[in-house]
Amino acid sequence: MSTLSTNTPTVRERLTNFKTTELRADLTHLTDGDKRALVKLADVSDLLNSVYYQQIWAGASQLRAELKDKAARNQSAEATDELHLFELLKGPWDRSRENEPFIAGVGEKPKTANVYPQDMSAEEFNTWVKTLSTEEAKRAKGFYDVVVRNNEGTLELKRFSDVYQEYLVPASRLMKDAADLVSDKSFSKFLRMRGDAFLSNQYLDSEVAWLRISHESALEAAIGPYETYEDEMFSAKAFFESLVHVRDFEASEMLQKFTDSLQLVENNLPIPEQYKNKELVPPPIVVVNQVYSGGDTAAPLVAAFNLPNDEEAIELAGSKLTMIKNVQHAKFDSVLVPIARIILNAEDMQYVSFDAFFGHVLYHEVCHSAGPHKVLNTSDTVRIHLQDLHSTFEEAKADITGLFAAKLLIDRGTIDDISLKQFYTTYLASAFRSIRFGLAEAHGLGQAMQLSYLLEKGGFVYRDEKFSVNMDKMQTAVEDLTREIMLIQGDGDKERAVAFRNKYGKLDSNVSGALKRLGDVPVDIDPVWKDIEELRRMH
Known part of the structure; x- marks a missing residue:
């Protein structure tokens, strides 16, 4: 505990x-x-x-009931806040801080969740x-x-x-x-x-x-x-x-x-x-x-x-x-634009665009279908081979292939109202948005790997506490990273995936410093479902 x-x-x-x-x-x-x-x-x-609380942790349902009872009895802001945060994050761990527990007495988030016995090892499962x-x-x-x-x-x-x-x-x-x-x-x-x-x-x-x-x-x-x-x-x-x-x-x-x-x-x-x-x-x-x-x-x-x-x-x-x-608009206005103002040079703000953000999210999702889904020369899915790293590499693949797709569609004239620099610059700001979800989360870790790789290859540049896009190197870096991730997936190479994660799935001092400067920017939104509130009163 x-x-x-x-x-x-x-x-x-x-x-x-x-x-x-x-x-x-x-x-x-x-x-x-x-x-x-x-x-x-x-x-x-x-x-x-x-159902979800039963799935996520053996103690989640009981803890939720205790927090509800405490909030009802105490009617204090502190008790209400604790319940609110628990229900917003769907459990007692803060995903934006590496799943750090925010309620005293709660242990580490179990990798087994509550869909396997908490004391079960991967070896025991595979033997069984x-x-x-x-x-x-x-x-x-x-x-x-x-x-x-x-x-x-x-x-x-x-x-x-x-x-x-x-x-x-x-x-x-x-x-x-x-x-x-x-x-x-x-x-x-x-x-x-x-x-x-x-x-x-x-x-x-x-x-x-x-x-x-x-x-x-x-x-x-x-x-x-x-x-x-x-x-x-x-x-x-x-x-x-x-x-x-x-x-x-x-x-x-x-x-x-x-x-x-x-x-x-x-x-x-x-x-x-x-x-x-x-x-x-x-x-x-x-x-x-x-x-x-x-x-x-x-x-x-x-x-x-x-x-x-x-x-x-x-x-x-x-x-x-x-x-x-409506969720994308809220994220762009409340999170991405304030981040961009802190990490980008003033002259680069003109390239931050909702259309580029919306477009990249679209290409990200479409590109989940792209590339290998089965390991080469087998009937095995990539998921079976990469196991716990599958989600991270799949999210990274969709992200970077989405950028690759954007350039291709601009070159072919399919996209004629968003520039490649708008895609790259908006993606750069959005990378910091995703990393703030925490590296314990698949999207956050996948984004950290991409950002580290693109910085190493010179596609992104850090100077005077600001980040920018190097258009001369970015296109090649995007293509190389797309290839690297898809080959790891197609080969089902868990060892290579671990090595890639260990090398790139961490933040250098420049990125860490920038993240600290984002302290007052929201990590995400806390939704209020007004339409359902009104419909429930009517029906």
């Missing part, structure tokens, strides 16, 4: 790192049924919060898996089962549907209630099938149904077990989340043309032909505004995502890219 150091920030000081921000959407085009369904889906989100049938081994390494220790002390599997039944049964009922209310039949079908999956533990069909939601649906939502970042042992187990959205039809139509460019990017990747993705399926793009969230949605808020992660679903029906416009 740990105690809090006297020189660590207080809970109130940590909360000031997150700017309170109302996130709204245009609901005027929704039917009454759509609006009532949003309330149901917000209730599902609250239930999935409880060898004793299993083919089907059970697949489940053990898969997304939707918990590994527990039975009364005899040996490992065994338990399905999510059994372990989290207390919350998934009512969530399933609410999903079906919402399905009866929504105006779009394809979205209704997804909600009904995902509600069934909560009970059957079979998610493949509902993943495909999600991918086939009509572009005419006014509502969008990603609800279920998706991301594997919190499984720091193997990056295998999926954690429950709920992201509830209203579609932005105009912006969605505008951006759809960029999916047509993914094959062009793949064809021109700076890697040997045998590493290129021969089964590339360009993802459809949906632009939305977020109205509520729950589960695996800790700050920093996700600004875009490319789902599903289940390789079987991807092989059947591809993937879908969701851009969350």
Whole structure:
């Protein structure tokens, strides 16, 4: 058990790192049924919060209940702040400070989360898996089962549907209630099938149904077990989340043309032909505004995502890219621009652009589809070989390939309203934004590796306490880094991945000094869901 150091920030000081921000959407085009369904889906989100707390740590649910009781009894600002920070960060660890606990008596964040026994080693797991049938081994390494220790002390599997039944049964009922209310039949079908999956533990069909939601649906939502970042042992187990959205039809139509460019990017990747993705399926793009969230949605808020992660679903029906416009605007205005003013020269501020930020986030997500997803000459996924480093290298790949794609699309005339210097300069400022999430987090560590590499190669330059882009060297550095990361992935070379992480996944004194100067800039936003508050009062 740990105690809090006297020189660590207080809970109130940590909360000031997150700017309170109302996130709204245009609901005027929704039917009454759509609006009532949003309330149901917000209730599902609250239930999935409880599932997530069970997944993340064996003590999280009890600690959350204690904090709620303390806040209700004391009604003090300190108790309220402690509960607020716990729920914002989805646990007692500060992700922006290397998962430092901010509540006395809480130990280190377990790499096993609560989806494996906390005392289980990777060696014990791998030895046990060898004793299993083919089907059970697949489940053990898969997304939707918990590994527990039975009364005899040996490992065994338990399905999510059994372990989290207390919350998934009512969530399933609410999903079906919402399905009866929504105006779009394809979205209704997804909600009904995902509600069934909560009970059957079979998610493949509902993943495909999600991918086939009509572009005419006014509502969008990603609800279920998706991301594997919190499984720091193997990056295998999926954690429950709920992201509830209203579609932005105009912006969605505008951006759809960029999916047509993914094959062009793949064809021109700076890697040997045998590493290129021969089964590339360009993802459809949906632009939305977020109205509520729950589960695996800790700050920093996700600004875009490319789902599903289940390789079987991807092989059947591809993937879908969701851009969350109101979250991106909030991050750009409240975090990225203030960072840029501190780390860039005044003359470079003219190159900081929301369109470049939005565009790079788009290319990042699209480029998750690019490059090798299977290890060369095997049927193994990259995830299986890189294990705990898979998420970090996948995020770094998408980032740097997104920059590579931007140059290619500018050269081909697909992009004619954003300059390459705007992309590079905005990306530079955004790198510091991501690193402030902490190097214990996949996006933050992935960004630190990229920044260190690009500084070493001269693409970024530090002079007089300011950073800038060297256009003469940046393009080659981006191409070289894209190649290096994709070859590590395509070879499934864990040893090379570890060496790369050890060399570049740390911050030099110039970067560390700049980060200290960002002390008064928010790390991210703290969302206020006004639309749902109002709908709950009405319905």
